[in-house]
Amino acid sequence: QKEVEQDPGPLSVPEGAIVSLNCTYSNSAFQYFMWYRQYSRKGPELLMYTYSSGNKEDGRFTAQVDKSSKYISLFIRDSQPSDSATYLCAMTGSSNTGKLIFGQGTTLQVKP
Amino acid sequence: DTAVSQTPKYLVTQMGNDKSIKCEQNLGHDTMYWYKQDSKKFLKIMFSYNNKELIINETVPNRFSPKSPDKAHLNLHINSLELGDSAVYFCASSQDNHVEAFFGQGTRLTVV
Numbered sequence: 001q002k003e004v005e006q007d008p009g010p011l012s013v014p015e016g017a018i019v020s021l022n023c024t025y026s027n028s029a030f031q032y033f034m035w036y037r038q039y040s041r042k043g044p045e046l047l048m049y050t051y052s053s054g055n056k057e058d059g060r061f062t063a064q065v066d067k068s069s070k071y072i073s074l075f076i077r078d079s080q081p082s083d084s085a086t087y088l089c090a091m092t093g094s095s096n097t098g099k100l101i102f103g104q105g106t107t108l109q110v111k112p
Numbered sequence: 113d114t115a116v117s118q119t120p121k122y123l124v125t126q127m128g129n130d131k132s133i134k135c136e137q138n139l140g141h142d143t144m145y146w147y148k149q150d151s152k153k154f155l156k157i158m159f160s161y162n163n164k165e166l167i168i169n170e171t172v173p174n175r176f177s178p179k180s181p182d183k184a185h186l187n188l189h190i191n192s193l194e195l196g197d198s199a200v201y202f203c204a205s206s207q208d209n210h211v212e213a214f215f216g217q218g219t220r221l222t223v224v
Contacts, residue, residue, distance in 0.1 A: 008152070032211045043116070043202055043215030044155070086153055098143050098210040099168055102155040 003027050006089055006103030015112050019076040023089035023103045026070065030091040030101075033065050035074045038086045038105065047074070047087075079110045115139050118203050118216040125193055126224055133188045133219045135203030143167070144186040145204040145213065146178060155202070161186055193223045 006023045013019055021035075032051055036044035050056045053067045062075040072091075076083055089103040116137045125131050137144060145168075146158040160168040161180040175191045186203060203216040 034211060038153075041218075043204075043217050045215065046212055049211050088153075088155060092211060097168060098145065098160050098162075098206060098213075099157055099170075100211075100213060105153045105155075107153075 001026065002104075003101050004089060004091060004103040007106055008104050010107040010109060012109045012111060013079055015079060015081060015110055017079050017110070019079050019083070019108060019110075021074040021076075021087050021089075021106050021108070023072050023091075024070055025072075025091055025101075027091075027093070027101075028067075028070070029093040032092045033063070033072050034090040034092075034100070035061075035063055036088040036090060036102075038088060040085075044088055076108075079108075081110050081112050084109045116203055116205055116214050116216040118201075118219050120219060121217065122220050122222075124222045124224065127193055127195060129193050130189070130191045131193060131221070132190070133201055133203075133221075135186045135188070135216060137184055137203075137205040137214070139205055139207075139214060140184075141205040141207050141214075142183055143206050143208075143210065144180065144183070145206075146186065146188050147202040147204060147215075149200040149202060149218070151199070159186075159188075190221075193221075195223050197221060198223045 034049040035047045038044040060077045064073045086105040088105040090100040143162045145160045149155045159178045164180045200218045204213040206213045
C-alpha cells in the first residue's frame with residue numbers, strides 16, 4: 001500500500017463546475033500538505049500548501065486538511081479549461097528533510 | 113528567466129550506454145533534488161543535496177550517481193542504462209523550508 005493514495009481519474013467536468021480532488025494518506029507524521037499542478041510535458045508547479053489541519057484559500061482554489069481522517073482535498077471553483085492538468089498531492093513530515101511523498105496525480109479535463 | 117533548468121529535454125539512447133543530465137537553478141536555493149516520474153505519472157524522490165552534501169539517497173541503484181559541483185548545480189549520471197530507466201527525470205530546488213519545491217521542465221529519457 002502506498003503512503004499516499006490518489007485516484008488517477010481521469011476526471012472530466014464542464015466549464016464552471018466545482019471540482020473536488022482528494023488524497024488519503026497513512027503516515028500520521030505528515031505535517032505539510034501540498035498541491036501541485038502539472039501541465040502536459042511540463043514540470044509540477046506548487047499551487048498551495050497547508051501546515052497541519054485546516055483550510056486555506058487562494059482565489060478559486062481551496063485546500064482542506066483533515067488530519068483525524070488522514071484526508072486532504074483541493075476544491076476548484078468556477079473551473080476553466082486552463083485548469084485542465086494533472087493535480088498531484090504531496091506531503092512531508094516536520095523533520096524538514098525535503099522528502100516529498102507524492103500521490104499518483106489526478107488528471108482533470110475541463111470542457112468548454 | 114528560467115528558475116530551474118535541465119538539459120537535455122529529451123534523451124533517447126541504447127541499453128548499456130552511459131548518460132548525464134544537467135540541472136541548474138538560479139533561485140539561490142540551498143537544496144536540490146532529483147525525482148523520477150514513471151509512465152503512470154507517479155513522482156518519486158531519488159536524491160537530495162543540501163549545500164553540496166548528499167542528504168537523501170532513496171534506494172536507487174548504484175548505476176545512478178548524482179554530483180553537485182556547487183549549490184546551484186546538481187547533475188545526474190546514469191551508467192549501463194536499462195529499459196526500466198525510461199522515465200521523466202525532474203530536477204527541483206527549495207530553500208530551507210523545503211516544502212516549496214520548484215521543478216524543472218523534466219528530461220524525458222527513453223532507453224531502447
